[in-house]
Amino acid sequence: LAKTTQPISMDSYEGQEVNITCSHNNIATNDYITWYQQFPSQGPRFIIQGYKTKVTNEVASLFIPADRKSSTLSLPRVSLSDxxxxxxxxxxxxxxxxxxxxxxxxxxxxxx
Amino acid sequence: EPEVTQTPSHQVTQMGQEVILRCVPISNHLYFYWYRQILGQKVEFLVSFYNNEISEKSEIFDDQFSVERPDGSNFTLKIRSTKLEDSAMYFCASKDSFYEQYFGPGTRLTVT
Incomplete structure (x- = not known):
């Protein structure tokens, strides 16, 4: 499994777009990139998954460049509940x- | 939306006692998992279960741990003789043939 590196923390304000970047230099050909969300004292929850280019669903977008060595989770117009x-x-x-x-x-x- | 349920939400036990944590996975799911999360730490994989047998287990999942699917709906994690370091949130997860794992709300185990 490829190791990932992401920032420890980020701050934002309500209504702003938030982009969280993840580095995965050793990603393998068959690997997918998946993002989960976890609220305090709750189980993780699936957000989005992608293999290449861009994936969008009702809560987020996932941008994956051609080399797939990184990915960016984009949360549009965040609220306190994010x-x-x-x-x-x-x-x-x-x-x-x-x-x-x-x-x-x-x-x-x-x-x- | 179907969901994974877990009981109890909080279990307090004394060191050396046996505990059974219960989970009801989503009904048509085929793959079942247990994870744990010590307070303030990462979510850690314990074991995966498919077709009534363990498919993979981590180093954490030693002889003190066992899993069972006794009746086709419940999925249980038993810790035979609890230790202080077993105190954690235990999450059950299930999935069908696709990639998304659905997590339950967790059981907080406190060993005193």
Missing amino acids: TAVYYCLVGDMKGGFQKLVFGTGTRLLVSP
Whole structure:
């Protein structure tokens, strides 16, 4: 599983766009990039997954450059309730048994 | 939306006692997992379970731990003789053939 590096923490204000970048220099050909969100005292929650270029869903966008050595999670117009820890995970997620290997994540604090 | 449930939400036990943590995965899911998170630390993989057997386990998952799917709906984690260092949040997760793992709300285990 490829190691990931992401900022320990980020601060933002309500209504702003937040971009969290994750570095994964050793990503393998079969690896996907997945982001999870975790609120205090809750289980992680899947946000988005991608392989290359751009993926968008109702809560976020994921930008992956051509070399796939990094990725950026974009949260549009954050609110106070987006305060959470965001984890970038890289691995061959198509495998049925695939375990998730979490790093320390990025602690996002959204202020009024 | 279907969800993973876990009981109890909080379990207090004395060192050396046995505890069973219970999970009800999403009904049509095939893959089941236990993770734990010591306060302030990373989410750590413990074990994955498929087709009524363990498919992978971590170094943490030693002989004191066992898992079972006794009745086709519940998925349990047993710790035979708890230690102080077993105090943590324990998360159950399940998935179908796709990549997204759905996590339960967790059981906070406190060993005194």
